Amino acid sequence: MKGTIAMLGLAMCCTQALAQQQPDAGRVIIPAARPAPYFIWPDDLQNYKGEYYLSNGKKMYINRIANHLYAQVGGQQEKEIIATGENMFESVDKSMTLNIVISSQGYVSGSIVYLNEDLPDKPLAYASLMTR
Numbered sequence: 001m002k003g004t005i006a007m008l009g010l011a012m013c014c015t016q017a018l019a020q021q022q023p024d025a026g027r028v029i030i031p032a033a034r035p036a037p038y039f040i041w042p043d044d045l046q047n048y049k050g051e052y053y054l055s056n057g058k059k060m061y062i063n064r065i066a067n068h069l070y071a072q073v074g075g076q077q078e079k080e081i082i083a084t085g086e087n088m089f090e091s092v093d094k095s096m097t098l099n100i101v102i103s104s105q106g107y108v109s110g111s112i113v114y115l116n117e118d119l120p121d122k123p124l125a126y127a128s129l130m131t132r
Contacts, residue, residue, distance in 0.1 A: 038083040042067045047102055054127035060112065071096060073125075076117045100129060107131050 045064050052060040058074045062081075071091065072078040079091035081098060087110065089098040096114040103109075108131050116125035 038085050038088070040083045045069055048100060052100075052108060053130045054112065055130060056125065056127040058127065060129070071098065073112070073114055074118065 045067065048062050048069055049064045050062060052062065054060055054073070060074075061072045063070045063072070063078070069081050069089070070078045071081045071089075073096075079093060079096055081089040081091050081096065084090045087099055087101050089100065090096065091114075096112065098112050099110040101109045108129050110129040111126065112129065113124065113126050115123055119125075
């Protein structure tokens with residue numbers, strides 16, 4: 001009986017000490033929801049492969065390796081992109097967002113927002129996609 005009471009007292013002290021160490025004890029943290037992956041048939045990935053002209057004078061290249069797409073703007077680092085919705089893509093590292101619409105006649109429209117590694121003083125770049 002004395003051992004049980006001693007254990008309960010020790011457990012209460014440890015719990016109180018642990019609660020005092022946690023600075024966010026009264027705050028609830030809810031992680032941001034991740035977008036549900038958007039499925040694209042592997043055969044349809046080929047439609048996005050190619051060279052795109054951007055309204056800011058640069059070119060964007062999309063390459064396909066197996067069932068993965070990679071985008072590269074100018075001479076910047078190539079980034080893996082994943083589909084997040086119909087005609088919508090985002091790089092895995094979250095530094096690039098793409099909207100690519102390809103008409104049945106082959107015309108391209110859309111936009112891109114990306115981190116511009118070439119201009120550190122203006123790190124965010126926006127451009128429209130034009131027909132390839």
